[in-house]
Amino acid sequence: MNALISQLVNLFAAVMLILAFAMLSQRRVITLIHLFAMQGLAVVGATTVVAYVTHQHHLYYSALLTLVLKVFLIPFLLHRVIDRLNVKWDIETLFNIPTQMIVGIGLVIFAFNVSLPIARFSETISRGTLGIALACLLLSFLMMITRAKAVPQVVGFLAMENALFFAATSATYGMPMVVELGIALDVLVGILIMGVFMFQIREQFESLDIRHLEKLKED
Numbered sequence: 001m002n003a004l005i006s007q008l009v010n011l012f013a014a015v016m017l018i019l020a021f022a023m024l025s026q027r028r029v030i031t032l033i034h035l036f037a038m039q040g041l042a043v044v045g046a047t048t049v050v051a052y053v054t055h056q057h058h059l060y061y062s063a064l065l066t067l068v069l070k071v072f073l074i075p076f077l078l079h080r081v082i083d084r085l086n087v088k089w090d091i092e093t094l095f096n097i098p099t100q101m102i103v104g105i106g107l108v109i110f111a112f113n114v115s116l117p118i119a120r121f122s123e124t125i126s127r128g129t130l131g132i133a134l135a136c137l138l139l140s141f142l143m144m145i146t147r148a149k150a151v152p153q154v155v156g157f158l159a160m161e162n163a164l165f166f167a168a169t170s171a172t173y174g175m176p177m178v179v180e181l182g183i184a185l186d187v188l189v190g191i192l193i194m195g196v197f198m199f200q201i202r203e204q205f206e207s208l209d210i211r212h213l214e215k216l217k218e219d
Helices: 002-025 029-054 057-084 097-120 127-145 150-172 177-205 210-218
Strands: none
Touching: 002 029, 002 097, 002 127, 002 150, 029 057, 029 150, 057 150, 097 127, 127 150
């Protein structure tokens, strides 16, 4: 039974990693938001499985909170933002997609090598997913620093939070509920601030390209 549950958690982890690569290679902002919602759904599935096996009831609440925020509310808010801003362009990257994918593969190898000694000391059923969680974190960070537009960078930041939450579930069976509620509130407030921030950029420069902010340093 434990072996079957462990394989199920590993399946959700593999889906998260595939979606992280899909987000890294994505050029359409709307599709990127959909992929983020799917990644949130994978986090919900993995958290629910771990909660069922370990009888950690607070993880059910964490899964429900993630479902509401990451799968429904935040993607809805992001869709509203891009509709209001009339965003029709593809995602601009600082490097071409093949180069990013090669760097991403290198980050995955690095993540597994770093996490392997740590995973050996873990006694959780999902200890094998720690490397995948770290890889997803690094891939999300790579997506943030290689995007020129504000919206994909916001999605990259949110994907990093997904990876951190999944790593906490994998390594320690989740954080205390009060911590998770605090993080969820911070993420939601951050989204609202980012929305205002993007509206201000668009109003000032008629574009969401963050490279226009360099003009402020010159003034």
